[in-house]
Amino acid sequence: MRLAVIDLGTNTFHLIIAEQNAGELQIIYKTNQPVKLGEDITKNNLIIPTAFERGITCLQDFKAEIDKYEIDVVKATATSGVRSAKNGMDFVEAAKERAGIEIDIIDGDEEAQYIYEGVKWSGAITGKSLIMDIGGGSTEFILCDEESLVWKKSYNIGAARLMQAFFNSDPINETDTSSIINHLAEELKALKIICNEYAPETLIGSAGAFETFAGMINDDIDIKTIATADIPLLDYKNLAAQLIQSTHQERANMEGLIPLRVDMIVMASILTNYILDEFGIKTIKLSTYDLKMGVLQSLKS
Structure with missing residues (x-):
């Protein structure tokens, strides 16, 4: 089974693809892009248009990789940059419509829990x-x-x-x-x-x-x-x-x-x-x- 995770950070979007065999995970591809989704976000609490477009373009690139690797399960999580922006849900809807990526906006508690699980694994x-x-x-x-x-x-x-x-x-x-x-x-x-x-x-x-x-x-x-x-x-x-x-x-x-x-x-x-x-x-x-x-x-x- 092949799994893909997209982490939509405020600065950087990450894509990681892994293959699971007998309970073991092997990373087979990873990449990131410096999207800077949070550029100037503190001014009006909005994802500005240029950052919005950079984010969607990046997700379109990620979707092309996901399709190429024939992924079974995809999970995309968005953190502070999306959850705190007034137009965060607009970005989520655009990601689904224009990039075919469904985004789960996670709260700070979930974010911390996932970080703990990742660090523990290390x-x-x-x-x-x-x-x-x-x-x-x-x-x-x-x-x-x-x-x-x-x-x-x-x-x-x-x-x-x-x-x-x-x-x-x-x-x-x-x-x-x-x-x-x-x-x-x-x-x-x-x-x-x-x-x-x-x-x-x-x-x-x-x-x-x-x-x-x-x-x-x-x-x-x-x-x-x-x-x-x-x-x-x-x-x-x-x-x-x-x-x-x-x-x-x-x-x-x-x-x-x-x-x-x-x-x-x-x-x-x-x-x-x-x-x-x-x-x-x-x-x-x-x-x-x-x-x-x-x-x-x-x-x-």
Whole structure:
């Protein structure tokens, strides 16, 4: 049986195709496109026309691949970018009519659950952990250990959303940085309470920005083939400081930093720094398995 998962993120759309044999899943194809569906979304809470069209075109491309691979089961999930937009349902209807893709808009709780299942599958969870998945529109936090999910919550503090609201200087200045940190402190009150009680020892970054951090720190890592990797704390801190202090052009010239993340990596660094400092976490891991892998796992028969 062949399965396909489409993950419609606020920045990037992903397609992953797997074959199931005797209960085992083997990835046979994967691709992604930097659609930037959430471009300027904070202005009027709308998917703007150019982003809308990029999204539909991408889904048409994905549908062509799905047809080529003769897929038995397809599941497409949309997260913050679609669920928070006033015209999100218009996009869902257009995707069905023009691309033949039926989209399931999932809420923040479902999103966090799928992320947990994906990260668990990677083997990254050892002991008390805090999973963080920095998306474009939202960021999910999950407290867990190897056996169980303890607590989960989705917050509208994704990198694109933070960037559109607070990133007004180049390089980012202290005023903008302070505004972001104050916003995080206000938004993450519940997380602070539960983390002070649970005391996670490891921060697990789910794909995205954490793949960039890991790859820039160690260029021997092949992100496409590994499930998990350690991110040394001191190396991360040095890299984050460099990213935050650099200009857009300096970051654009950095090895291992894809164009989509040139500016959003600054937001991801500030957010990650805040979590590490606030909760005194000293160990960081990457899980390349994220929401789409959790969705894929849920389709296994």
